[in-house]
Amino acid sequence: MCTTHIDSGRSINPATCDKGGFWVRLVAFIVDNIIIFFATALFAFIAGLATGLGGLTSGVSAENVEYLSTIFGFFIGTLLGPFYYTFFTGWEGQTPGKKLMGLRVITMTGESVSYGRALLRYIGYFVSFFFLGLGFVMIAFDRNKRGFHDFIAGTCVIRVE
Numbered sequence: 001m002c003t004t005h006i007d008s009g010r011s012i013n014p015a016t017c018d019k020g021g022f023w024v025r026l027v028a029f030i031v032d033n034i035i036i037f038f039a040t041a042l043f044a045f046i047a048g049l050a051t052g053l054g055g056l057t058s059g060v061s062a063e064n065v066e067y068l069s070t071i072f073g074f075f076i077g078t079l080l081g082p083f084y085y086t087f088f089t090g091w092e093g094q095t096p097g098k099k100l101m102g103l104r105v106i107t108m109t110g111e112s113v114s115y116g117r118a119l120l121r122y123i124g125y126f127v128s129f130f131f132l133g134l135g136f137v138m139i140a141f142d143r144n145k146r147g148f149h150d151f152i153a154g155t156c157v158i159r160v161e
Helices: 022-053 062-092 095-102 116-129 134-141 149-152
Strands: 103-107 156-161
Touching: 022 062, 022 095, 022 103, 022 134, 062 103, 062 116, 095 103, 103 116, 116 134, 116 149, 134 149
Parallel strands: none
Antiparallel strands: 103 156
């Protein structure tokens, strides 16, 4: 494990750190997506409640209100995922799931990940998933435990204390 704190101003040498493997990263990913799911449901519920209480749906059938709520929930979820992963990864290199599992995303030069690189890494998730998820499976077989999204963004995931 790497004990140097990345915010100390010194960069970490990724070659000397233990990497986050496939299974621990999968658990972190599942935790993050559970958080996103419940946050999306909460925001959609609040928005639906506010819309109903505000009288905006008084002349609309219940079926159409349900349809509009589904679209609104999808819209919130579509925006929340990129925001969540970009914000937390760019802020301190750790989403809540990665923090729980003792993982941190850093650049291949050992520096903190910028918000731009964090967004690029998130976009890389879609590329990793596109070919039957093989971009994620790469993590299990790559010597540095990097997925295709890590190659795209120039990042790696290390274990931290």
